[in-house]
Amino acid sequence: xxxxxxxxxxxxxxxxxxxxxxxxxxxxxxxxxxxxxxxxxxxxxxxxxxxxxxxxxxxxxxxxxxxxxxxxxxxxxxxxxxxxxxxxxxxxxxxxxx
DNA sequence: AGGGTGACCCGCT
DNA sequence: CAGCGGGCCACCC
Numbered sequence: 001x002x003x004x005x006x007x008x009x010x011x012x013x014x015x016x017x018x019x020x021x022x023x024x025x026x027x028x029x030x031x032x033x034x035x036x037x038x039x040x041x042x043x044x045x046x047x048x049x050x051x052x053x054x055x056x057x058x059x060x061x062x063x064x065x066x067x068x069x070x071x072x073x074x075x076x077x078x079x080x081x082x083x084x085x086x087x088x089x090x091x092x093x094x095x096x097x098x
Numbered sequence: 099a100g101g102g103t104g105a106c107c108c109g110c111t
Numbered sequence: 112c113a114g115c116g117g118g119c120c121a122c123c124c
Contacts (some may be wrong), residue, residue, distance in 0.1 A: 001120065021106055025119085029105065032119025038105040039121050043103095056106070063105025 001033050003040035009097060010041065013053045016079040017095035018087065020057045027097035038063070059090040 009024050026032035041051045042063065052071035056062040061072060061082070072082050081088040 003121070027108085030119070033121090034106040034119075035104060036104055036120035036122090037104095043122070048103095051105085054105080061105090072108090 001028055001030075003036070003038060003044070006037050006040045007044065007049045008052060013050060016094050018053045018055050018075070018080060019095045020055055021062075022057045023094075023096055024054065036089060037045050037092045045068075053095075055087060059087045060085050061087070062094070 004008065005028055009027055010019075010045050013019050021034040021037045022031060025031050025039045028037075031057075041054060045051055052061075054062075061075075063066055072085075075087075076082060080093050087093065
C-alpha cells in the first residue's frame with residue numbers, strides 16, 4: 001500500500017463532503033489499512049491534501065478534537081455542520097469511493 | 099532488524 | 112449501549 005494513493009483519494013473528496021479512514025482503506029483494497037491511512041495523513045499533512053475532510057467512521061473528527069478547531073471551521077464553511085466535534089447528517093455528507 | 103505506536107475498524111462480550 | 116481485544120499497515124526509534 002502506498003501512502004500516495006491515500007493522498008490522491010483524499011484530494012478527490014468533493015468540497016462539502018467528507019470521508020472516513022475506513023472508506024479510504026476499503027477503496028485501497030483492505031479495511032485493515034485504516035491505521036496506515038491515518039498515519040500517512042498525519043505524516044504528510046500538507047495543504048494539497050484536505051485531511052480535514054477525513055474523519056472517523058463514527059462521525060467524530062478524530063485527530064482534530066484537541067487544538068485544530070480551525071479545521072472544523074473550514075468544514076463548516078464548506079457546508080458541513082458540526083456539533084461538539086460530531087458531524088451532523090453524517091450519512092448525507094459522507095463521500096464513498098466505491 | 100525488530101518492536102512500539104497511532105488521526106482506526108470490527109466483532110464479541 | 113459501552114468496553115475490551117485482535118488485526119490490519121506505515122512510520123519512528
